[in-house]
Amino acid sequence: MAVLTVEDLHVSVADQPILHGVDLELSAGRVHALMGPNGSGKSTLVMALAGHPSYRVTRGRALLDGEDLLALPPHERARKGLLIAFQYPPEVDGVRLREFLRLACGERCIAFCEFQKAYPQALARLRMDGFDDRELNVGFSGGEKKRAELLQVYLLRPKVALLDEPDSGVDVDALRFIADAIRELAAGGTAVLIVTHYPRVLDHVPPAEVFVLDQGRIVRRGGAELAERIGEEGFEVVRG
Secondary structure: OOOEEEEEEEEEEEEEEEEEEEEEEEEOOOOOEEEEOOOHHHHHHHHHHHHOEEEEEEEEEEEEOEEEEHHOOOHHHHHHHHEEEEOOOOOOOOOEEHHHHHHHHHHOOOHHHHHHHHHHHHHHHHHOOOOOOEEEEOOHHHHHHHHHHHHHHHOOOOOEEEEEEOOOOOHHHHHHHHHHHHHHHOOOOEEEEEEEEEEOOOHHHOOOEEEEEEOOOEEEEEOOHHHHHHHHOOHHOOOO
């Protein structure tokens, strides 16, 4: 069953059209992949769905559980169950990781006693013991920031998780932890979209469906074998 439906989505940035009619569906409990070369519009799609004001939807619609997602402000999209793990997570001075996640879980109606139990388990699961008293992403390495993003997804258990290049800047061991956590998310019912231009992470988390975005359009769809072909031959295989 589709949790997120995107239909004929057109998006512009600074009056420059970037997306030209994107259609896709994400289903509960499945891992999907959005692949494409650099500059194809992958991050534009994610930011537009998140409600970033610089990304203007000029046509089309997006439905979250049948509700008009684009009519909601960004914080309401998050409350409804859409979560973005950013490609470049910001550093937030003065905000402790634990307090940030405690408040975020409260907004998702996760009881404090449940948070108290789940938080240390999630830290251990993502090998982030000792990070709970750190300021959010401040002084984190690139891989640590990606794990902190996934920690948020892991705890909040959203309906839809859009993971923008979760494999960039991480080493082989961290990639395995991240892949395991993504599989657990999907097993728990979350619709997952992994956004990537290189199928390294997909070797560990085979997607049920792959969408290939090029020049602002979905140009090919397929299964895990499509990601494998792209890994072997590059994006020219979808341009023929």
